[in-house]
Amino acid sequence: MKIVVCIKQVPATGADKRYTADLRLDRTGVEAIINPLDEYAIEQALRLADAGTADSVTYLCMGPDQASEALRRALAMGGDDAVLITDAALAGADEWTTAKVLAAALDKLAPDVALMGMASDDARGSLVPGAVAAMRDVPLLSYGSELALADGEARVRRLSATGFDWIAAPLPVVATVTDQVGEPRYASLKGIMAAKRKPLETWSLGDLELSADDLHGAALTTVTDTRAPEEKPPTERIENVPAPEAAAKIADWLEQRKLI
Amino acid sequence: MSNDILFLAEFSAGKPARSAIELATGAADLAAQSGGSAVALAYGSGAASGGAALGAHGAARAVVLGDEDRPAITYAPAAVAAARDAGLAVLAPATPNGRDLAAALVGSLDLPAFGPVRAARVVDGVLESEQATLQGSVITTARPADGAPTPSVVLVLANTFTPAEGGSGTAEVAQAPDAGESALSRATVAESHEADAKVVNLEEATVIVAGGRGVGGEEGFAPLRELAEALGGAVGASRAAADAGWIPYQLQIGQTGKVVKPSLYVGAGISGAIQHRVGMQTAEHVIAINRDPDAPIGEFADLFVVGDLFEIVPALTEEIRRRKATSGG
Ligand SMILES: Cc1cc2nc3c(=O)[nH]c(=O)nc-3n(C[C@H](O)[C@H](O)[C@H](O)COP(=O)(O)OP(=O)(O)OC[C@H]3O[C@@H](n4cnc5c(N)ncnc54)[C@H](O)[C@@H]3O)c2cc1C
Ligand SMILES: Nc1ncnc2c1ncn2[C@@H]1O[C@H](COP(=O)(O)O)[C@@H](O)[C@H]1O
Numbered sequence: 403m404k405i406v407v408c409i410k411q412v413p414a415t416g417a418d419k420r421y422t423a424d425l426r427l428d429r430t431g432v433e434a435i436i437n438p439l440d441e442y443a444i445e446q447a448l449r450l451a452d453a454g455t456a457d458s459v460t461y462l463c464m465g466p467d468q469a470s471e472a473l474r475r476a477l478a479m480g481g482d483d484a485v486l487i488t489d490a491a492l493a494g495a496d497e498w499t500t501a502k503v504l505a506a507a508l509d510k511l512a513p514d515v516a517l518m519g520m521a522s523d524d525a526r527g528s529l530v531p532g533a534v535a536a537m538r539d540v541p542l543l544s545y546g547s548e549l550a551l552a553d554g555e556a557r558v559r560r561l562s563a564t565g566f567d568w569i570a571a572p573l574p575v576v577a578t579v580t581d582q583v584g585e586p587r588y589a590s591l592k593g594i595m596a597a598k599r600k601p602l603e604t605w606s607l608g609d610l611e612l613s614a615d616d617l618h619g620a621a622l623t624t625v626t627d628t629r630a631p632e633e634k635p636p637t638e639r640i641e642n643v644p645a646p647e648a649a650a651k652i653a654d655w656l657e658q659r660k661l662i
Numbered sequence: 663m664s665n666d667i668l669f670l671a672e673f674s675a676g677k678p679a680r681s682a683i684e685l686a687t688g689a690a691d692l693a694a695q696s697g698g699s700a701v702a703l704a705y706g707s708g709a710a711s712g713g714a715a716l717g718a719h720g721a722a723r724a725v726v727l728g729d730e731d732r733p734a735i736t737y738a739p740a741a742v743a744a745a746r747d748a749g750l751a752v753l754a755p756a757t758p759n760g761r762d763l764a765a766a767l768v769g770s771l772d773l774p775a776f777g778p779v780r781a782a783r784v785v786d787g788v789l790e791s792e793q794a795t796l797q798g799s800v801i802t803t804a805r806p807a808d809g810a811p812t813p814s815v816v817l818v819l820a821n822t823f824t825p826a827e828g829g830s831g832t833a834e835v836a837q838a839p840d841a842g843e844s845a846l847s848r849a850t851v852a853e854s855h856e857a858d859a860k861v862v863n864l865e866e867a868t869v870i871v872a873g874g875r876g877v878g879g880e881e882g883f884a885p886l887r888e889l890a891e892a893l894g895g896a897v898g899a900s901r902a903a904a905d906a907g908w909i910p911y912q913l914q915i916g917q918t919g920k921v922v923k924p925s926l927y928v929g930a931g932i933s934g935a936i937q938h939r940v941g942m943q944t945a946e947h948v949i950a951i952n953r954d955p956d957a958p959i960g961e962f963a964d965l966f967v968v969g970d971l972f973e974i975v976p977a978l979t980e981e982i983r984r985r986k987a988t989s990g991g
Contacts, residue, residue, distance in 0.1 A: 416936045439918070497775050498768055505769075520918065524795075526940075527817065528758075529775050532735070532765020536742075541848045542735050542766070545758050547911075557852060560758075561911055563674070564861055569733055570852040581901075581918045582911070622774035622810040627803040631794065637960060641968035648967055649977035652949065653985055655965055659947060661869075661926050662893065662982055 403551055405447045406460045406513040407481070408504055408530075409440040411472040412523045436472045439519035441479075441586035446549050446579045447517050448480040448587065455551050458482045460511060464492065464503050470602060477597035478589035484600070485511070489607040491614040496621035497525060501533035503617070506610040508538060514573045515556055520545055520580050531578045541571035547582035665698030665787070666749035668813060670741070670763055671716055671724070673706035674731060678715050680866040681755035681820060688782070688823035689753055690720025695784035696750050702833060703727055703744050703752070705737040710835070717833035719825055724833040733849045734759035738766035739841035746771060749813045751782075751789040756817040756921060757865065764815045766846055774806045777817030778921070780944065789814045798943050819944060820865040821923035861912040862896045864920045869895025869928075872915055872942070875902040876931020876952065876971060883909060885975045886930060892982045898922065900932045916941035930971040934959025951975065 414433040422428045436444075450456040459481035463469050466488060473484040487507055492499070508516050521528040528544075535542035543549075546558025547566070557570045558577055589597070607613060614620070638655070640648050656662045667689040671682035682702070689700035699722035704712050710729040717724075727740035741763055745752050754764035756778040768775045779791040780801075790805045806814050841847075864870060871890040873883050883897060890897045897913065904914040915922055917937040927945035932938060934950065934957060942948070943962065950963035951971050960966040967974055 498772065501765075501769055502772075526917075527775060527777065528761045529765040529768055529817075532762050533769030533775075536738065536766045536769030536844075536846060539845045541845050542762060543849060544735070544762050562854065563863065563912070565855045565857040567851050567855070568853040569849050571849045618807060618810065622772070622807050623776060623804050624807045625802050625804050626790075629801050629803075631798060631801050635964070637963055637966050639960075639966045639968065641955060645969065645973035645977040646981070648969055648974055649981040652965065652967060652974075652978050653981045655949075656926075656982075657985070661947060662985065 403450075403456050403515070404458050404460070404513045405450065405456045405515045405517055406462050406508060406511050407440070407443050407447045407476070408462050408516060408518045409444065409472060409476055410437040410519075410522045411435070411463060411465045411469040412437045415523055434468060434471065436475055437519055437522045439521055439523070439581060442581050442583050443517045443519045443579050444476055444479055444481070445586040446583045449584070450549070450551060451480065460484065460513070462504065462507055462511065463487070464495070464500055470604070473602055474597050475589065477600045477602070478593040479587055480593065482600065484602045486602065486604045487606075487610070488604060491607055491617065492620055494620045496623045497527050497529045498533065498622045499617050499620050501530050501537060503607070503610065503612065504530065505534045505537035506612055507605065508534065510610065512574075515549070515551065516574075516576045517549070518576065518578045520578045531576050535576035538576070541575045543569055543571055543575050543577040546577060546579045549577055549579055549583070664749050665693070665696040666701050667693040667696060667698060667751050667753065668701045668703055668745060668749045669753040670755065670760055671702040671704040671709070671712065671721075672734065672755065672759060673704060673708040673712055676708035678708070678712055679755070680863075681757065681760065682712075682716065683719050683825045684820065684823045685753045685755065685818060686716050686719035686721045687826045688818065690826070691823070692751065692782060692784055692789070696787065698749060699723060701725060701749065703741050705734065705740070707731045713833040713835040717831040720831075721833040722831070724835045725838050726835060727838045733851060735762045735766065735849055736847045738763055738770070738846040739844035740838040742767060742770040742844075743839045743841045745813060750784065750787075751812075751814045751816050753816050753818050756819045761817065764817055767815050772811055773813060773815050774810045775815045775817075776804055778819045779816055780819070780822065782816060789816065791816055794944070819921060819923050821868075857910060861910050864896060864898050864913060864915065864922055867896035867922070868924050869893045869926045870898045870915070870922055870924045870945075871895055871928045871930065872898035872900065872932060873903055873909070873930050874900035874932030875906070877903060877908065878931070880908045885972065885979065889928070889975050889979045892979045892986070893926065895924070895926070900938050929959055929963070930975055932959060933957050934962065
């Protein structure tokens with residue numbers, strides 16, 4: 403059983419970020435990390451490898467040259483090899499473009515499971531996995547708190563309105579997992595050393611037989627404006643007063659806003 | 663292509679989800695701007711008889727994708743057939759099911775994707791949307807690139823549109839066009855496990871009282887429940903409280919929980935980590951109760967009450983009950 407984990411490199415959570423003059427995310431001087439939710443996908447894949455269910459774990463990332471660091475970091479956690487798709491024509495890629503490129507790469511890698519995080523920290527659309535599944539015409543099993551593989555079938559445990567379900571589909575599939583799969587492991591020193599010798603290939607659009615024309619430039623969407631959010635009034639504080647007095651003040655505040 | 667505004671209308675147990683009603687209102691509003699009609703893509707049990715409910719909130723037509731309770735993604739082929747070359751935009755709720763179907767539309771029909779949006783409008787015949795990015799520090803306006811295919815796929819957060827009351831129309835109901843074979847319809851529910859206690863759908867709550875690690879345990883949620891009841895709201899939680907098993911995961915708010923947009927959010931014993939914040943920062947009013955005067959939630963709450971939640975929450979419940987009683991409500 404072959405798993406490919408799609409990981410995205412994103413600016414560190416909570417870091418100070420800006421837009422450039424041409425309305426793209428300014429990534430200069432911001433620490434880059436593996437999208438935190440993708441670490442859970444890595445952890446899920448490695449658990450299946452530890453259990454002997456998965457024979458190989460490959461990492462796939464579309465991003466700039468520096469994104470190879472994210473792949474090395476993933477390889478230090480475990481797994482076998484990695485592919486970076488990088489191409490000048492991909493600057494400013496939106497979710498459709500990303501899906502198109504990942505789908506082409508996955509066609510080439512032909513895994514039983516393409517495993518992804520439930521959302522990327524920066525785009526936050528949770529759209530890439532389902533778009534990839536549709537483009538490749540394979541089933542989508544999303545938002546799993548666990549992924550199980552057996553008998554030519556994949557299953558994810560997914561929260562329902564009142565409890566949880568196991569959703570099943572025949573392989574190959576695209577699957578996404580949540581932060582409930584279990585905390586991602588740390589890379590050991592040995593893992594970091596081993597990662598340096600693991601194969602990491604770099605592919606361009608040409609290697610996927612795609613061109614900028616197939617990608618509608620790099621995006622189907624365009625940002626036309628950025629602005630600061632509406633100014634919020636400063637936080638009001640209630641402190642150093644006994645609870646009943648604080649409660650009366652909160653109730654006044656709620657009444658003024660017609661919330662009670 | 664037409665100027666119609668389509669929207670995904672989820673049904674379960676015979677009724678439309680609140681998102682379906684909200685999006686009917688939003689789609690009708692946008693359709694009035696574009697000169698088209700609001701068209702529901704209805705799925706789930708009750709969808710076939712949902713014409714009246716959807717029409718009452720602004721839908722002119724309802725295309726029924728299917729009327730069974732099965733994984734939402736299996737309705738993707740029908741949604742794709744119905745959305746092909748149809749209209750300016752498809753609105754989808756920014757829920758797990760809504761995102762799965764929206765993604766399938768984007769991938770199957772090569773469509774531009776937007777959102778989750780905080781506002782949308784039609785400008786010169788094009789759907790333009792506003793999105794809060796970078797943890798809410800920047801508002802971006804986006805539109806389809808020149809020559810991009812239609813419809814645009816737009817994720818919409820709960821409570822973005824307020825359901826219009828008292829509409830009288832009934833949506834004309836039609837079956838979805840033939841969908842053809844697709845692997846996306848192959849997902850099935852292999853096992854279903856119901857919890858003992860019923861949990862509310864937090865996305866539909868207009869008042870939420872949320873508890874975090876500071877609540878200290880399962881029993882610590884009791885005073886929060888009383889406050890929620892006094893305010894006519896529901897109880898939610900941080901991941902720390904859900905991870906600890908004090909409350910079901912269905913009630914977790916945040917990046918990996920529910921994204922909520924109530925008119926009032928009260929957070930007690932919650933520090934305000936970024937992953938929690940992205941799930942509640944669009945609440946209209948935010949009150950935080952925390953004994954740490956430097957808790958991060960104090961930096962973005964509208965009202966920050968510094969103190970012990972076990973003193974303040976019960977006192978507030980009592981005060982609200984007292985005022986409600988004296989105002990003769
Ligand atoms: C990938 C990822 C996804 C995540 N997704 C989510 C998510 O969806 N939702 C989410 O909530 N978190 C999420 N987290 C976790 C998040 O980072 C925080 O760890 C979590 O939100 C902390 O929960 P908390 O505020 O309840 O606990 P803490 O941060 O421990 O805060 C507890 C607070 O309670 C206060 N307190 C203690 N006792 C009292 C008292 N008696 N009275 C008043 N105040 C008191 C303390 O001062 C403190 O501020 C995620 C993390 C990761 C890495
Ligand atoms: N550039 C990328 N390279 C590899 N995987 C990606 C990329 N963008 C998104 N993904 C995968 O798709 C998931 C959802 O991303 P998104 O749709 O952007 O929220 C992520 O958690 C990743 O697993």
